Amino acid sequence: MNGALLRFRAGDWGAYAILPVMALATLPAMSFSTWLTLTVAGIAMGMMLFLMAAGLTLIFGLMQVFTFAHGAFITLGAYLAVSVVAVMAGWSAAESWWLNLAVLAAALLVALVASGAAGYVFERVIIRRVYGAHLRQILITVGGLIIAEQLVVALWGANPLPLPKPASLRGSIILGGAAIEKYRILAASLGLLAYAGLHLLLNRTRVGLLVRAGVENLEMVEALGYRIRRLFIGVFVIGTALAGIGGVMWAFYQELVTRSIGGDMTILIFIILIIGGLGSIGGCVTAAVLVGLVTNYVGFLAPKLALGSTIVLMMAILLWRPRGLFPVGAR
């Protein structure tokens, strides 16, 4: 990584190799078709995790804010998907790719706008008061998560809500003797699209350059004449909007939405951030896919160990690279 957040450095070859090594190491333990199914499932899960985690790694990397309320924006996205599908139930049940994709697109758009707007309000009302105060950040954002869950109960009720996938996105296609769920292919594609978008934003725009510089040295960015607070707001809005669309994709994947759907993901998201290297988008996507693969492989090979597999993975990575796979800056 030659640059800050996305490009890979030659010295990081071990970190690049971890994904193919992990995938190929498990191949002898199962049939090829099973391996292919699990690998695609792991990549798809990883890309959905990436959508949820990418915003938080930018928020932490640039702003040094520990926000445990990130899950609230995932939850908001998930419940908005329920509402959109309820309004567009006819299109969702229709046997038409276009109508089904229109339902998904509408859910993503609504979640993107609403989560981004909610993120803007959250930053202006709460986060701006606790910059630099990590303990207060944790307390106030945990409080924010609890309040958000209660608001969800007030708006959508306490019972879990079903969220069936649109008709054309159910089922699998057969590839190399393996059954690959259509939805997983779509989720992986959307995650890749988001990654590409972030890559372009961070590497081809002045705003991206500022974000990358800010992750390294906020003070110097200000000394060059840039108002970093405005950048903070923009990054927070992008981060929460990504969490919202991650919530939509995860909710369709689970096909059941609960008020804790976002909160339940918080620990996993922090594990991804730590494995990837705080503030690194390249690290985030690598770590998310790694977590997705490990969860699926261990879930198949040793189901009883599945629950703790990501924690063990994090410990192993930190023993090897204490600042994560792709650490950014010196902060």
Added chain:
Amino acid sequence: MSDGAALLRLAGIHTHIGRYHILHGVDLAVRRGRLTMLLGRNGAGKTTTLRTIMGLWRRSAGEIDFDGRPIGDLETPDIARLGIAYVPETMGIFAQLTVRENLLLATGPQGFDEAQLEAVLALFPALREKWHNAAGSLSGGQKQMLAISRAIIEPRRLLIVDEPTKGLAPAVIQLLIDAFLRLKQSATTILLVEQNFHVARSVGDDVAVMDDGRIVHTGAMADLAADETLQRHLLGLSLASHQ
């Protein structure tokens, strides 16, 4: 040193960092078009003075005027936008950005002015060869060249540089001395903190010496360079030992 033509003026500046009282009433004038050296022993308050000017640490009392305008209450970005460039002791380069990206950050929305860029690269040709390299991969001297280049890639009214030669090889120090001499020819106003007396003597027009958070001497650099007794008194050194 008369401050009649001062571009930057500090009057009675006090700065606290936490419960520590670092600056105890600093009075300093940086004259337009001159290179003013700010000298002093370690811990005298030189870096704190520069950071206070830039708004990176807030003054607790006193006035800071830039071109007759009070700037003590401005935020750091607003101070920088007045045309004040700052090179911190740590150089402040973005290690994971390329040389080009580091310089680009210091330009306006229109990007590089080709003539200005060529002038800067003529000053530090090594940067041209490292144009697409990560700044973190540069040598210490090249990093300092990049830091200074970034400060002058756009026309600035005042250049503030904190210990640019610290830890650098003699050949690189000479290169930086040449660069400052050429900057002086362009009538750039410069405030330079330096521990290396040879550098100070080579480039300085005016000098202010700090001790214990106060300015204890101001005058012409040439006068201080010629007075070994005064050097011993103010800085605890003799010029002969720094030839």
